[in-house]
Amino acid sequence: MVEAASVGTSGQQTRLIAVCGKGGVGKTAFTAMMSKVLLDRDRTGRLLLIDADPAKGLPLALDVEVKRTMGEVREEIIARSRRANREQKTQLIDMLDYMVLEALSEQEDYALLAMGRTETKGCYCPVNDLLRGTIEALSQDFDTILIDGEAGLEQINRQVMRRVDTLIIVSDATSRGLQTASLVKRMVEEENVIECGRLGLVLNRVQGNEELVERAAQSVGVEVVGFIPQDERVAYHDLIGKPLTELPPDSPGIVAVGEIVDRWILSRDPS
Ligand SMILES: Nc1ncnc2c1ncn2[C@@H]1O[C@H](COP(=O)(O)OP(=O)(O)OP(=O)(O)O)[C@@H](O)[C@H]1O
Numbered sequence: 428m429v430e431a432a433s434v435g436t437s438g439q440q441t442r443l444i445a446v447c448g449k450g451g452v453g454k455t456a457f458t459a460m461m462s463k464v465l466l467d468r469d470r471t472g473r474l475l476l477i478d479a480d481p482a483k484g485l486p487l488a489l490d491v492e493v494k495r496t497m498g499e500v501r502e503e504i505i506a507r508s509r510r511a512n513r514e515q516k517t518q519l520i521d522m523l524d525y526m527v528l529e530a531l532s533e534q535e536d537y538a539l540l541a542m543g544r545t546e547t548k549g550c551y552c553p554v555n556d557l558l559r560g561t562i563e564a565l566s567q568d569f570d571t572i573l574i575d576g577e578a579g580l581e582q583i584n585r586q587v588m589r590r591v592d593t594l595i596i597v598s599d600a601t602s603r604g605l606q607t608a609s610l611v612k613r614m615v616e617e618e619n620v621i622e623c624g625r626l627g628l629v630l631n632r633v634q635g636n637e638e639l640v641e642r643a644a645q646s647v648g649v650e651v652v653g654f655i656p657q658d659e660r661v662a663y664h665d666l667i668g669k670p671l672t673e674l675p676p677d678s679p680g681i682v683a684v685g686e687i688v689d690r691w692i693l694s695r696d697p698s
């Protein structure tokens with residue numbers, strides 16, 4: 428078990444939660460609904476959402492305008508450092524914190540950081556390391572961090588942070604979704620792509636066949652922490668571009684995510 432190293436504004440350990448899974452299974456919808464639930468519970472402290480998907484799904488689901496992505500910050504650093512002398516390079520490193528803060532979209536009750544795309548080809552490991560270090564330092568100013576990731580965990584590990592407390596794998600009720608969940612488990616447990624304290628599987632868009640789906644999910648070997656039903660309000664909000672954080676508290680998706688948060692996330696907090 429990996430213990431959290433950073434401490435948020437409340438003086439308690441920062442909760443680091445990442446969401447991953449196959450494309451299109453509902454990772455972003457789940458992350459957005461979980462943000463709403465966490466904000467409603469009043470035990471979240473300062474919340475930072477990190478969109479680790481280059482397609483910027485989370486800002487769209489929350490209707491947040493992103494002025495600058497971390498990908499753009501990275502491009503600027505690479506371009507500037509190419510023509511910088513040693514002294515200017517040092518100044519550039521001193522400016523990193525400021526550049527990352529500029530990329531932070533501050534909302535009324537949370538902040539959002541979008542990783543965006545990386546255009547420049549080639550290996551810029553030192554730049555990635557610098558930026559990841561800056562994000563890790565920034566994360567200490569928050570009490571809860573929720574990352575909307577991709578199926579592969581490399582993006583999170585390389586550009587966001589090397590470890591999380593909780594990794595939630597989202598799958599739909601298909602064998603392909605569950606196969607990806609098995610791959611994620613292997614990446615964590617055998618390939619150590621990312622350090623994580625615990626793994627949970629959430630089954631999305633499940634309607635009336637929970638028992639059958641749970642039996643199929645047992646082959647993955649990850650604890651099933653909850654089922655989320657098909658929720659027409661989620662589909663409707665996404666259709667008209669209304670933030671998922673504005674879903675009514677009694678909508679089936681929000682109720683289901685609320686149960687997962689209470690039973691699996693908040694119940695483990697030290698009181
Ligand atoms: N429980 C649900 N009920 C109804 N619609 C849902 C539900 N979960 C997700 N959807 C819909 O499914 C679609 C895909 O969801 P979402 O974008 O969250 O998936 P994703 O895993 O983030 O995809 P990507 O891999 O492209 O980032 C969206 O149109 C969303 O509105």
Ligand SMILES: [Mg+2]
Binds near residue numbers: 454456480484485
């Ligand atoms: Mg997404």
